[in-house]
Amino acid sequence: MTARNPIIRVLTPDLADKIAAGEVVQRPASAVKELVENSLDAGALSVTVILKDSGRTLLQVVDDGSGMGWDDALAAFARHATSKISRSEDLTRITTLGFRGEALAALSAVALVELKTRVREDETGTLVRLEGGTLKLREKVGCQPGTSIVVRNLFYNTPGRRKFLKSDATEFRHILDTVQRAALSRPDAGFNLLSDGETILKCSPESVEARVVSIFGRKQAEPLVRCREESESGVVSGFLGKPQFARKGRSEQYIFLNGRPIANRNIGHAVYRGYEHLLEKGSFPFFILFLTIDPARTDVNVHPSKNEVKFEDESLIYRWVNAAVRKTLASHDFGPGSAFPVGSRGGGDPASGTWPPLRGEQRGTGRGWEFPILQDRETPGSPLVAEARVADLFRPPGVSPVDPPPQGTASLRPETRGPFWQIHDKYIIIPTGDGIMIVDQHAAHERVIYEKAIRRFNSLEKRSQELLFPQTIEMSPADAVLVKELMPLLENLGFLLKMFGSNTVILEGVPMDIRPGDETTILADVIGLFKEAEQGVKLDPRERLAKTYSCKAAVKAGDRLNGPEMASLLEQLFASEVPHVCPHGRPVMIRMSLSDLDRRFGRSS
Helix, strand or coil: CCCCCCCCCCCCHHHHHHHHHHHHCCCHHHHHHHHHHHHHHCCCCEEEEEEEHHHCCEEEEEECCCCCCHHHHHHCCCCCCCCCCCCHHHHHCCCCCCCCCCHHHHHHHHCEEEEEEECCCCCCEEEEEEECCEEEEEEEECCCCEEEEEEECCCCCCHHHHCCCCCHHHHHHHHHHHHHHHHHHCCCCEEEEEECCEEEEEECCCCHHHHHHHHHCHHHHCCEEEEEEEECCEEEEEEEECHHHCECCCCCEEEEECCEEECCHHHHHHHHHHCHHHCCCCCECCEEEEEECCHHHEECCCCCCCCCCEECCHHHHHHHHHHHHHHHHHHCCCCCCCCCCCCCCCCCCCCCCCCCCCCCCCCCCCCCCCCCCCCCCCCCCCHHHHHHHHHHCCCCCCEEEECCCCCCCCCCCCCECCCEEEECCCEEEEEECCEEEEEEHHHHHHHHHHHHHHHHHHHCCCCEEEEEEEEEEECCHHHHHHHHHHHHHHHHHCCEEEEECCCEEEEEEEECCCCCCCHHHHHHHHHHHHHHHHCCCCCCHHHHHHHHHHHHHCCCCCCCCCHHHHHHHHHHHHCCCCCCECCCCCECEEEEEHHHHHHHCCCCC
């Protein structure tokens, strides 16, 4: 029998460690998460995170926990070495944040790691240095009680992983989110975050209410209501945002299970359904929920990141959380219509699918959008006014008529003829030479604003309207960091901004597209949508910002437009490069030919 060279090989420990490290340490934020969890498990009441170049060059975590002795300091870097479990039965009742014993081994395999640690009762501490998983030094040193771990040049020996890291600003925001979630989960502990010498976050041990204010700011914390519900399943407590302060994304939704930050779509959906019809379409509630459940009824050993969790009875947890949210909102009199009346934005009852009732015959006067008025068509004595009055005789209730544009402006489409109408304050109906065209006013305005934004980015053109009274906007640290990162692009859009302190923005001007009265909310909404979009398809920041800005600045379903505004909107739409779809890919218009209508009515001719 001919001997063959073996094709199955046992990986070297060095290569196996690097592969395993990819599961545990995916980016600097992953390293921070693992180290902070170790600090909290060690009983730390003060945790400090120090960064340089968003963790690429250096990240350090210092705590005042129990520390480790001479032997433990080295043993901690062995694979599957942990002090938190010792037998298989322990996996059924995990009460610590960490338990897999992989973090330090993974970090030491892909970085230069230095550990200083000291048990409070000992006179001296221990220093351990490793490079790429290899021990370089172990000696006795003088140091403070607790543990300090320094990680330098993360992924220095795995360049493939290092080159896939995002920008410093993006990596920093992931770290900030990690530290914020840890700080929310343990308000009894102090947290400090320093980046390149600047203090970003500083929290002393405090109550959970005070911690929410420390993390998000008083202005963002004020619209929250307390939630607490006890049952045989456990305790759910926390804070729910009032419906009128809903976000345009899910980025600010926080769930903690027995002190552990987790991600769970079922719980998030249970909260969302608890709000029922109180939210605008496309809006999501801000919430912070703490679930206390018997560890034996949960399984956190699902993924190396330990963010995912399984419950013994998923449907029971869903109903429990949903009931707690409903009860809390009901107790604060947030009934249907208290925040956003059903149908007030042009939508009917989502459960019944009913068409919204037709409105009265009030004519709109406009809300100040940047629709250049082409010509006043309501001039007394104009023949167009007489024609419009005749058309009024045949106008159904709730439909706003608009006479055709005057000579010289009727270029909506070569085949467009006759009057057009706004119906249900949502769609514009236009007769054409061979049928009708129905335009979604929000999608149309989105397309117009999006192309304007892209042109501004490309030409560096700035069109702003200065505010008579500049607005002061207090932001969370994460949002403030994002605003700093996007400052040049926001200024190109037309925002006039100044940073005041670390978390405060002075808004001195806004783009011309912004409706009067929306100045104080538009920036926060754009930032919220930008963060949500960042979790999906990876786009160029300019394109992503243009999309989110156009969505917020555009007219909405339910906004009544007057005749000149509709005419100007349609003119700009048909002058755009891609008038048929909005920036998100939804159709802007639907055309129905006469043959389509004849077929619907069963006509043969």
